[in-house]
Amino acid sequence: MLLAIDCGNTNTVFSIWDGTRFLCTLRTSTHHARTADAYFTWFSTLVKHYGIEANITDVIISSTVPRVVFNLRVFADRFFNCRPLVVGRPECLLPQQPRVDQGTQVGPDRLVNAAGAYDRHGGNLIVVDFGTATTFDVVGVDGAYVGGVIAPGVNLSLEALHMAAAALPHVDIAKPQRVVGTNTVACMQSGVFWGYVGLVKEICARIKGERDSAMLVIATGGLAPLFQQAEDLFDRFEEDLTMHGLTVIYQYNKENG
Numbered sequence: 001m002l003l004a005i006d007c008g009n010t011n012t013v014f015s016i017w018d019g020t021r022f023l024c025t026l027r028t029s030t031h032h033a034r035t036a037d038a039y040f041t042w043f044s045t046l047v048k049h050y051g052i053e054a055n056i057t058d059v060i061i062s063s064t065v066p067r068v069v070f071n072l073r074v075f076a077d078r079f080f081n082c083r084p085l086v087v088g089r090p091e092c093l094l095p096q097q098p099r100v101d102q103g104t105q106v107g108p109d110r111l112v113n114a115a116g117a118y119d120r121h122g123g124n125l126i127v128v129d130f131g132t133a134t135t136f137d138v139v140g141v142d143g144a145y146v147g148g149v150i151a152p153g154v155n156l157s158l159e160a161l162h163m164a165a166a167a168l169p170h171v172d173i174a175k176p177q178r179v180v181g182t183n184t185v186a187c188m189q190s191g192v193f194w195g196y197v198g199l200v201k202e203i204c205a206r207i208k209g210e211r212d213s214a215m216l217v218i219a220t221g222g223l224a225p226l227f228q229q230a231e232d233l234f235d236r237f238e239e240d241l242t243m244h245g246l247t248v249i250y251q252y253n254k255e256n257g
């Protein structure tokens, strides 16, 4: 069985894959100082709680936070007796090479999203990932990551308002009833929520214009469901896209490594 680990700047997600389906998905906050022992205590408690018979033999990691990889490697080695595949490292093969400027270190999450989305839908895709940052990953006709867009994340934007302006409170994102807010919280939610609706529309339209071909738009990441309610922003919402991409890359390495 495979343990797939997707570590973002905010949350780290663990999923157990039995070769056919995900048996469970567990989430913890990303914290570089968490030790291998702490990961295992948390992980084994939840696996037991859900009554899962986990026989993990392989581990694959994608991490946008380089510092956490050390402890995750120790976790894989100590408790599952395996050397994990780490996306972005030379020994981890990718089904398609990214086409970016020389020396660019593409976020591993974006390479994984591209591999997962291409496996499900073929080429010419835009993956919008609402994580800490909001990223647009453009997948070419052959499945390669060919570039994209990085915008500030939704919660990051709200937090920036709070941090920089003395009279603006901490606010959770929500879809406001109206555009015109009649209190501070509603005004802030409106600015960020409808601002992001506009941002997604504009960026997708411009990507399509630049690429000159029809592109399927797939949304994923913690806050994607909120924007799905808004209006016709995406063709698909796939919560498990990054996890699926990790299984695709794992399989590819098994067959070609």
Ligand SMILES: Nc1ncnc2c1ncn2[C@@H]1O[C@H](COP(=O)(O)OP(=O)(O)O)[C@@H](O)[C@H]1O
Residues within 6 Å of the ligand: 007, 008, 009, 010, 011, 012, 030, 130, 131, 132, 133, 155, 156, 221, 222, 223
């Ligand atoms: N179900 C949810 N409801 C509301 N906010 C969420 C939910 N899941 C994640 N978030 C928030 O969405 C943002 C992105 O989360 P996530 O996709 O886990 O980010 P990353 O992959 O960068 O770690 C974070 O600010 C997180 O707190």
Ligand SMILES: CC(C)(COP(=O)(O)O)[C@@H](O)C(=O)NCCC(=O)O
Residues within 6 Å of the ligand: 007, 008, 009, 010, 064, 105, 106, 107, 108, 109, 110, 130, 131, 132, 133, 134, 135, 150
């Ligand atoms: C853009 C990101 C910060 C997104 O990370 P996330 O929101 O998933 O935590 C990450 O993909 C990253 O660090 N990228 C490196 C630069 C690049 O992809 O071009």
Ligand SMILES: [K+]
Residues within 6 Å of the ligand: 109, 129, 130, 131, 132, 133, 134, 135, 221
């Ligand atoms: K992201």
